[in-house]
Amino acid sequence: MAEELKVIVFTLANEEYGIEVDKVKTIERLSPITRVPHTPKFVKGVINLRGVVVPVIDLRGRFDLPETEPTDNTRVIIVSAYDLEVGFIVDSANDVIDVPVDKIESPPEVVGGVKAKYLRGVAKIGEERLLILLNLAEVLNKSEIIQLKEFGAES
């Protein structure tokens, strides 16, 4: 029996992505967001998550995908990893599946418009289903944000 990875499946621009379940704190509906100045564009602001102020980022914006208006399906996945707590705005999130670790392959250069460095791998589930696993360390990488911030402050 191969080792399995439990992942939360969410969609972003018609692609399916996965985040390890143990990195996810909760999944929330979109609540009012307070904009925070001097942040990169994909940082939408902060929300009140039961008394805790949590920053939220638009994952579409993070991956340079075209941003869309939120719908009824839009969800915020609260991720808690690498000492950070951040909400990801995604198109929808509605599944938890087990991915056999040996089915995970290293990602090609670009998948669905997302650069490989943000990805941990691609897993083929069943016949036609492709699941893209995120590399959270890179997605949450702050050094990029700092660069952007400095850029924003000067302009």
Added chain:
Amino acid sequence: MEMNQYMSVFIDEANDHLQSLNDNMLLLEQSPDDISIVQVIFRSAHTLKGMSATMGFEDLASLTHDMENVLDLIRNHKLKMNSDIFDVLFKCLDALEGMVQDIAAGGDGKRDVSDLVARLKAIVSGDSAPAPAAGAGKAPAAQPAGGQPLDTYQISILTQSIDAGFQALYIEVTLREDCLLKAARAYMVFDVLEKNGEVIQSHPSVQDIEQEKFERGFSVYYITKADPAAIQEQIARISEIDTVQVKPVTKEALQAIDVAGQIAVAAQADTAAAQAVREAPAAQAPSSAPAGTSQTAQARPQPQAPKAAASRTIRVDIERLDTLMNLFSEMLIDRVRLEQLAQEIGRGDLTETVEHMARVSADLQNIVMKLRMMPVESVFNRFPRMVRDLARSLEKKVELIITGAETELDRTVIDEIGDPLVHLLRNSVDHGIEKPEERLAAGKPETGNVYLRAYHSGNHVFIEIEDDGRGINREKVLATAIKRGVLTEEKAKTLTDNEVYMLLFASGFSTAEKVSDVSGRGVGLDVVKSKIESLGGHVTVQSELGKGSRFTIQLPLTLSIISAMQVKLGSEKYAFPLSSIVETMALNPSSIRNVHGTKMIEYRDSVIPVLSLAKLVQSPDYSEEGETETEALIIRKGDKLAAVLVDDFIGQSEIVLKTLGKYLAGNPVISGATILGDGQVALIVDPNALIK
């Protein structure tokens, strides 16, 4: 490494013991002949050793063990403290602290301590004169049978057994390094041995072995009629055994031990005694039995009795306090909402109940805030040691005088204030206090004083660092500032003394002639300033040339709940800490003047800059352009003022401070956030960042 439930207790207690070791070592350095201090140190080291061994941190345990040996000689007047010993012991404390920190950070607490251990051993053997001679005589004699001491009784049993046709064996067993149940393996070895013969003596004692109080190996004297090789094979078959060595013991060897032992007993009674003392409490420790050898029995109850009376406290996980605080702040938000609703509904009994709840929650708030208060002592207590080391490395004589260590501050401030204080203290010792000869030449006492004071005043806590050193040289500061391009020569002439001293906090500034590794590079003080300001406090300097300088840090009592003014800006709401607001006013745009491209207004006989909040926060839907009358907040930072243009005032209220989270840390304008009565998040503007 798995963080089990005992780990946090272990780390807490280890830190307590290290702190006590540090404190007492400093005390002892003042009065090296005071044996009662050595006793206290010895006990702390001993407890630490026991704890570490129980938790399986062998390096920690072995280092403390050797420290104990040195301390033992000292308390038994076999050895006199000197500065070398102090240095080695302090180095050991540093190493121990490093290991404990490593453990706290999730490491395994391993560290190469062989060098320190060797130095400790050198102290033990080198300074106790009779030891080498007796030791030399004893070692070779006992060698074939191993190093452990046998008493006369055991020797006679062994001799008689040999006479009766038994074989006397000395067996040394080493367990594998990764052996998990050492006691169980040892038990299996003993089981094998006892089936075939009798164990005369074991080292460590059977009791210690049962409690896993041994490192990797143990040795026994054993009598049997079986074949030594067979025994060796049987033991080696037990799993997780690394090596087994079986050596026959002859009558001659036993006699040699006997003689050597008697010499050793005569010449070196202390070693045996020391060992006895060392082993006895080790065996007691887990059961914490009060009785013991005479020395430990007298000494133990003393520190325990006052401790029990002094503090009736419990340790609470900081996280629980934070949770309590969070829950309480949520309730506070609901309270505000309830008050609004009650006002709208306007029913007498409802209003009354809500008002009562408001009073109760105000009391509750007080208690919750007090729970989070900690004495600054927890920060201060590491400074005496630091100043001592620093003074030694700089060849200066410095005394640190601490007052008001019991002053309480919010835990959040306590967590952050340590580094700035370290910087300022280092600064005082390095730049402030002169070398002894320089002090004598200036007619001052050779030893410099550094005062560290903490006290309450109003809603603030003040921390002062004062030295009686050379003071700040105005001309030198100015010269450096001009050289570094911090200000122009013309401007330099107009500055007051205080303004000149504040230049020390400008970035890229250092007045030390030599850059030392202590406080050089000039990166220190500006970091200090920004850190303190991020805590909502500020720092000022006073100085008199030749007499000394004083750095004063002013800090708010608490950072978690503050009074704030809420303002509207288009669709957004922002909050300003009330502590930095001077007043609110309405402003006619025509009164704003343009001075060198900067907008200024006249305010109470002076001209102050005008800032646009909309521009500062990049407001998407508000701009003060085109308003006929704008609302403005006058804010203050130190003695500088500025007017901030806003859309409208909402009102003032108590708000609960929340951070933006690490992901958004370092925002240039926003210092935090709060949750409003309607559940929305409002951002808190950092007024200190607005005034440059």
